[in-house]
Amino acid sequence: MDPQILAQSVMQWIMPYLAQAAEAAAQKAGAVAWEGAKALYEAVKKKLADDEYAAETLRRAKEDPGVEHRQTALEGVLAEKISADAAFAAVLQELLPSADEVKPSGIRQEVTVRGKARVGSVQQIGSVQGNFNQGKRS
Numbered sequence: 001m002d003p004q005i006l007a008q009s010v011m012q013w014i015m016p017y018l019a020q021a022a023e024a025a026a027q028k029a030g031a032v033a034w035e036g037a038k039a040l041y042e043a044v045k046k047k048l049a050d051d052e053y054a055a056e057t058l059r060r061a062k063e064d065p066g067v068e069h070r071q072t073a074l075e076g077v078l079a080e081k082i083s084a085d086a087a088f089a090a091v092l093q094e095l096l097p098s099a100d101e102v103k104p105s106g107i108r109q110e111v112t113v114r115g116k117a118r119v120g121s122v123q124q125i126g127s128v129q130g131n132f133n134q135g136k137r138s
Contacts, residue, residue, distance in 0.1 A: 007078035
């Protein structure tokens with residue numbers, strides 16, 4: 001898996017954990033999801049512990065998880081560590097809760113746009129049978 005995509009996936013699971021919303025998140029996401037987020041956080045914490053900058057980045061994200069630039073910094077550190085250590089990447093992939101384990105009550109989609117990029121429309125399609133016309137592109 002691409003290191004940046006894996007880092008983003010891990011971030012989606014550990015940020016609620018970092019926000020210390022244990023009881024509410026456990027009730028909402030379910031015990032499996034909460035335990036998965038906790039296991040991911042512990043794996044990340046252990047990996048980053050030997051790197052002073054990385055550990056500080058995690059500490060700052062945990063201190064104020066709602067601050068976007070702290071999330072982005074942690075995601076960057078994770079992507080670097082994942083790129084440099086295939087075993088760490090494998091551990092994270094193993095720990096990421098699968099769609100079969102977690103049955104969300106809704107769908108959450110997130111699109112991140114950085115720099116001068118622009119997003120026109122985003123569409124997600126599960127399966128299509130028969131004729132399909134996406135429409136005219138402008």
